[in-house]
Amino acid sequence: MVDLKAGGAVAFSDDGKGIQSAETLRLALEYAKLTGCPLISHCEDEQLAGPGVMRKGEASARLGLGGIPASAESVMVARDLLLAGETGGKLHLAHVSTKESVWLIRAAKERGIDVSAEVNPHHLLFTDEDVLLTDASYKVNPPLPSRADQEALLTGLLDGTIDLLATDHAPHTWEEKTKPFAEAPFGINGLETALAAVWQELVAKGKMKAEKLIELWSLNPARRFGLVGGTLKVGAPADLVLFDPNWQEVITVDTLESKAQNTPFLEKKLQGFPVMVWVGGKLVLNNRKVIE
DSSP, X not given: OEEOOSSSOEEEOBTTBOOOOHHHHHHHHHHHTTTTOOEEEOOOOHHHHTTOOEESSHHHHHHTOOEEOTHHHHHHHHXXXXXXXXXXXXXXXXXXXXXXXXXXXXXXXXXXXXXXXXXXXXXXXXXXXGOBTTBXXXXXXXXXXXXXXXXXXXXXXXXTSSOEEOOOBOOOOHHHHTSOTTTSOOOBOOTTTHHHHHIIIIITTTSSOHHHHHIIIIIHHHHHTTOSOSSOOTTSOOOEEEEEEEEEEEOOTTTOSSSOOOOTTTTOEEEEEEEEEEETTEEEEETTEEOO
């Protein structure tokens, strides 16, 4: 389904899967040009991914779990970039997770292809070595990367190859995520912990500047998708976050606003949280409590 919008993005879905047909993707890029908006692509070759449940490698072999090769993503990234170059369309690549994808995007930008990309916090903070058979919170799609992939993702984020951060928030019920790892659905409850996790592990540890984090979460997404916002200029939408870098909190079922508990941060302490939030000028979060 193609959804043509006057602003924002053109979202293209194929029953939740990546677009397998190159011709369909090419046509989508052509149609998206009518809006001036980027087409968001989930890059996954279903035949290469097969029935895999985590990144293919030593960790998957050790755990006896079916692996998804990195090429299941990067092959489609290469295809989409070539088609974006051919059509002159705008392309945005969702949840990049492999070093090969980073290399391809960097080369495409150098050639002048109009592409942007995002990475998720969990791909920057966890690897396939963290996967536990007893905790399906680590089961995500694309799967958690290798350590080499993770290093390339952070480098790409810092040098501008990757343009923004996104959560890929996918909540699931406790019953769904307590199934055996191979049977549980993909997805992570990533929204509420995203800012704190990235702050604690990247900014507080000196791997990223606070100003860069603001660009990745706010300014760059607004610019790429033609959204009004992302700045504190007079007349801009009053969508604001008051952030306390010293606020510490243990993530528990009681502290999560979401009914979903599928987060690997459950029962872990994080530091650096939004304490007040305004949406459209209306205060919706005060002292870490949602205002009903």
